[in-house]
Each structure stands twice: as structure tokens, then as C-alpha cells.
Amino acid sequence: MTTLFKVQNGSLIPAQRKPLSRETLIQDWVEKDPQLLGLDAILLGREVQTAHGNKIDLLAMDADGGLVIIELKKSRTPREIVAQLLDYASWVRTLTTPDVYALVEKYRPNDKLTLLYQNHFQERLPEQLNTSHSMLIVASELDPASKRIVEYLSEEYKVAINTAFFNVFESDGQEWVTTDFLLEQAEVEERSEQRIRPPWSGYYFVNVGDGPSRSWEDMRRYGFVAAGGGEFYSKRLDQLSEGDQVFAYQKGCGYVGFGVVTSKKVPVTQFETPGGLLIDQPLKEPNLKHDADNPVTAEYAVGVDWKRTLPFSEAKRFPGAFANQNIVCKLRDPATVDFLVQEFGLST
Numbered sequence: 001m002t003t004l005f006k007v008q009n010g011s012l013i014p015a016q017r018k019p020l021s022r023e024t025l026i027q028d029w030v031e032k033d034p035q036l037l038g039l040d041a042i043l044l045g046r047e048v049q050t051a052h053g054n055k056i057d058l059l060a061m062d063a064d065g066g067l068v069i070i071e072l073k074k075s076r077t078p079r080e081i082v083a084q085l086l087d088y089a090s091w092v093r094t095l096t097t098p099d100v101y102a103l104v105e106k107y108r109p110n111d112k113l114t115l116l117y118q119n120h121f122q123e124r125l126p127e128q129l130n131t132s133h134s135m136l137i138v139a140s141e142l143d144p145a146s147k148r149i150v151e152y153l154s155e156e157y158k159v160a161i162n163t164a165f166f167n168v169f170e171s172d173g174q175e176w177v178t179t180d181f182l183l184e185q186a187e188v189e190e191r192s193e194q195r196i197r198p199p200w201s202g203y204y205f206v207n208v209g210d211g212p213s214r215s216w217e218d219m220r221r222y223g224f225v226a227a228g229g230g231e232f233y234s235k236r237l238d239q240l241s242e243g244d245q246v247f248a249y250q251k252g253c254g255y256v257g258f259g260v261v262t263s264k265k266v267p268v269t270q271f272e273t274p275g276g277l278l279i280d281q282p283l284k285e286p287n288l289k290h291d292a293d294n295p296v297t298a299e300y301a302v303g304v305d306w307k308r309t310l311p312f313s314e315a316k317r318f319p320g321a322f323a324n325q326n327i328v329c330k331l332r333d334p335a336t337v338d339f340l341v342q343e344f345g346l347s348t
Contacts, residue, residue, distance in 0.1 A: 027058065066130065070136050141165060164181055186326070200330045203245050204239070241264060242261055243260065245260055254315030254317030268298070316344070
């Protein structure tokens with residue numbers, strides 16, 4: 001269980017847990033920003049009517065065109081919630097690509113799916129949609145039976161199902177909200193992918209994430225890849241170990257580098273370069289040092305010996321090339337692997 005403390009006069013003052021005043025608050029928050037749940041996704045509809053007479057709280061789409069079923073509960077949930085979610089999934093799996101377009105026309109009549117996707121992911125919408133789907137329960141807590149069922153479905157049958165917890169705390173009239181997951185989301189996705197995707201190529205996909213907190217130019221110059229802004233993002237770097245081979249990707253551009261991991265994840269404040277600590281070097285993006293005193297939101301770095309890197313203007317891509325919202329994942333798409341091996345001059 002998550003516990004939150006406030007530091008006051010050198011002492012820790014525990015914040016008090018409290019229930020949400022309205023279940024729809026979570027629905028409003030997630031609808032506005034799915035990244036609150038660690039989801040890089042676009043919302044297709046709210047209270048989406050199924051053919052079975054039920055309504056899905058929120059239905060979203062990820063970067064692969066897969067649908068994400070999100071069911072929200074304010075209080076302790078009975079195990080029937082899992083059966084309800086599976087019932088929703090039995091309907092979602094039948095949706096064709098035209099059905100998905102029709103859903104957007106119904107629930108977001110002022111938006112076009114192609115533009116929604118392109119504006120968010122900076123990529124063209126995949127031609128075939130809903131080739132996979134996943135399920136997410138969002139609750140303040142989950143009863144033991146439901147936990148066991150979710151764990152069993154994910155770990156034994158490789159079903160893409162997980163639970164996110166919203167925890168609300170209050171102290172001195174100030175409220176905080178935290179999120180946790182029942183299962184490691186990266187592991188849930190990995191198990192699910194094993195059922196529907198080709199074998200792992202041996203290469204990793206890593207997102208560069210060039211932006212307000214980090215620079216690809218710094219990563220190229222000092223030999224690292226970074227992630228931060230929350231444990232959901234930085235923990236993805238834990239998948240990388242010394243000797244792993246990675247292809248670097250920048251959203252909206254394409255593949256910009258190939259390298260070999262030289263060291264495991266450390267806070268950027270502890271990352272060493274040949275010239276000394278990374279944070280003591282001249283950085284193009286000095287905000288890399290943001291939240292250095294907060295281990296949850298701070299930036300973390302993994303050392304990489306970049307064998308070949310490219311500026312964004314020369315990024316390698318082709319229509320249909322694999323792209324993913326995750327910071328790190330295993331690269332499985334054969335066409336993308338073959339393309340990258342050739343473009344980056346690697347021996348097969």
C-alpha cells in the first residue's frame with residue numbers, strides 16, 4: 001500500500017488517505033490525459049455502448065492501433081468486475097477497422113480518427129486497427145479474489161490485463177493523487193506479445209524522447225539514453241543490461257541510432273562520462289537535471305556505446321515501420337529489423 005509523507009521541520013508527517021468524492025473524477029482525469037495511467041493513447045469514446053447492452057467507461061487506442069478497455073471503480077471492487085471486463089473484451093475483439101472508425105464518428109463527431117492519431121503520435125494511422133486489445137481496471141483498491149484472478153489471467157494465460165490504483169491523500173487541506181499498478185506493465189505487455197507477435201530479434205527498441213527534459217545531441221555526445229518524469233517511464237530502463245543491442249527511435253522522425261549498452265540505469269546525477277559526471281558537462285538541455293532530489297520524477301540514464309547515430313533530419317523509416325510508445329521494448333517486427341540491419345550496416 002502506498003504511503004505519502006510530508007517533510008515538515010525535519011520530521012515526516014503522514015498524509016491521510018481519503019476516498020474520492022466522485023467516481024467520475026477519475027474518469028474526467030483519465031479522459032483528459034491517459035498518461036496519468038502511463039498510457040500513451042488517444043481516447044475514442046466515453047460510455048461506449050457494447051452489443052451486449054453494457055457501457056465501457058473509456059475506450060482508447062494505443063500507438064499500434066490496439067484498443068484499450070478502461071473500467072473505473074471508486075471503491076473496493078468485487079471479483080465480478082473482472083468478468084465484466086472480459087465481457088467487454090469479447091465484444092471489442094470483434095470490432096473491425098471500419099467499426100473503429102464508426103465508433104469515433106459516434107462518440108467524437110467533431111474529430112477525425114486519422115488526425116487524432118497523427119496529431120498525438122506524429123505517425124500515420126495503421127491501416128489495420130484492433131489487431132490486439134488490452135484491459136485496465138482503475139480503482140482505489142482491489143479485493144484479494146480480483147487480484148488473484150488478474151494475476152492468473154496475465155501470468156498463466158498471457159492476457160493483457162492489469163489494474164491501476166488511484167490513491168488520494170490529504171494534509172492541511174491539500175490533496176495529492178498517486179497511481180500504482182498491480183503488475184509490472186512492461187511484463188504484462190511482454191507476456192501478451194508472446195501470444196501474437198513474432199519471436200524476439202535480440203534487439204531492443206528505445207525511445208529517445210528528445211524534448212524539454214533531454215536532448216538527443218547530449219545522448220549522442222556523452223553515450224547514454226535517458227528517461228524520467230515518473231517511475232512508469234524510468235523503470236523501463238531496468239530492462240536494459242550491459243551488452244544489449246539497441247536501436248534508438250525519435251517520435252515523429254524515425255530511427256536515429258544503433259548502439260550497445262555499457263552500463264545499467266543510474267540517476268543522471270551519478271552517470272559518469274570520460275570527462276567526469278554527466279551533469280558537470282556542457283549540456284544542450286540542462287533541464288536533464290530536473291527533480292534531482294526526487295527519486296520518483298528525476299531523470300535516469302543507461303550508458304550506450306553508440307556505433308552509429310544520425311541527426312533527426314536523416315532518420316531512417318519506412319511506411320509501416322515498428323514504432324511504440326514505450327521507453328524500452330523488445331523489437332520483434334521482422335520487416336523493421338531487416339530494414340534497420342541494412343540501413344545501419346550491421347552484419348546478420
